[in-house]
Amino acid sequence: MVRLKLAISRLFHNLFRGRRQTLCLTILAVIAFVPILWFGLEVVPYMLVLPYSQFTYPLEIDFQQLLSHYDRFQAYPRETATINNVSFAVLHPGKNLCQLHRSFLAQQAAPRLLILVKSGLGNRQFRDAVRSTWVNQRNYQRLGVQVFHAFVLGGSVSQTQQVRVNAEQAMHGDIIQQDFIDSYFNNTYKTMFAFDFAANSCQSADFVLFADDDYYVSPTNLAHLLRSLLHRRSDPRLAVGFVFAKPVPKRSPMNRWYTTLSEYPYAFWPPYPTGGAVLTTRALCRRVSLAQRFVRYIRFDDVFLGIVLKKIGIEPEHHGLFYHELLTPVSQQVYGNVIAMHLDRRLNLLHDIWRAMNYSVFDVPVISLATRSLL
Ligand SMILES: *[C@@H]1O[C@H](CO)[C@@H](O)[C@H](O)[C@H]1NC(C)=O
Ligand SMILES: *[C@@H]1O[C@H](CO)[C@@H](O)[C@H](O)[C@H]1NC(C)=O
Ligand SMILES: *[C@@H]1O[C@H](CO)[C@@H](O)[C@H](O)[C@H]1NC(C)=O
Secondary structure, three states, X not given: XXXXXXXXXXXXXXXXXXXXXXXXXXXXXXXXXXXXXXXXXXXXXXXXOEOHHHOOOOOOOXXXXXXXXXXXXXXXXXXXXXXXXXOOOEEEOOOOOOOOOHHHOOOOOOOEEEEEEEOOOOOHHHHHHHXXXXXXXXXXXXXXXXXXXXXXXXXXXXXXXXXXXXXXXXXXXXXXXXXXXXXXXXXXXXXXXXXXXHHHOOOOOOEEEEEEOOEEEOHHHHHHHXXXXXXXXXXXXXXXXXXXXXXXXXXXXXXXOEOOOOOOOEOOOOOEEEEEEEEXXXXXXXXXXXXXXXXXXXXXXXXXXXXXXXXXXXXXXXXXXEEOOOOOOOOXXXXXXXXXXXXXXXXXXXXXXXXXXXXXXXXXXXXXXXXXXXX
């Protein structure tokens, strides 16, 4: 009897130890698995990248030849097929957006700036805030800069949303819209559309600023920059902004901007100005607009622009007063030295900065389309 009890207790003891061992092993395995998984997903892809010096990207054609052929014949060479010739229906083409104000007709030397604001379809509040602040012509009048502006939108599958956009357009007349689905990873379509518009539909502008709807732009400092760049107003090589010189593609599957090696195998992207605010000339827009159809589509809009610029042999220029991140505090001292800054959707900050900088806030002017050129 005692023996039996002993045997049973030993058995229990062994079983329990066995379980504990299994448990320990399992925990160990899990603990070991995490770094292995991390290593496999986060480290290995970075080890397998190709050096940037080997960069190639479709199409591999002579872009200088393509552009000069177009300049001579107003047509692409027949033997070169496009790789990215998207064509979405245009819902709002933005006719007559770029007519000179009467007060500027005689001022040949005044910079003429088109501001194209990439805006999310549902961001009406952002557009109204921008309309009453940094695209508003009246904030540029005393600075001697002629400004035209448009908001660049994609389309929607929702009929009610489109009705709202149409009403907004009837009120302000400052929307251009193409019928691709308006979503974050269709921003490259939006950018392509914006470049096409700047190139083909706004002959009066010499400078073009591309900006996001959650940015702050200083009219005073922008006017100052334009004046200092007046000698380059027709320069087809001008692309200024906050430039990432050696951007690294994100290889982690958890990352929002995840890029597989088969999609793009190199250690770096070509340099690009962050898409939130880029100042160019219309001459550059024309080249980008002609070339972009021959460059393989990629869903990151600023990366795409960087690739197109590299293809046509243009290096974007970094400017220290273009900010990618928010500066604090909101004071005249800090913001006196900013041309453009990402507010990361914090709309209230735009009004705070505006007040700190003593700019005028204008009610959104309601302009009937027929009379908008005679402000
Ligand atoms: C791009 O597509 C449009 C419409 O589908 C067509 O008219 C145009 O010729 C194409 N452009 C080129 C360069 O192939
Ligand atoms: C981009 O737009 C196209 C055309 O409307 C649509 O088919 C596609 O699903 C959209 N892509 C994303 C990521 O929304
Ligand atoms: C703000 O601007 C107004 C009008 O231009 C001017 O009268 C006022 O002195 C300015 N205030 C400051 C603090 O700069």
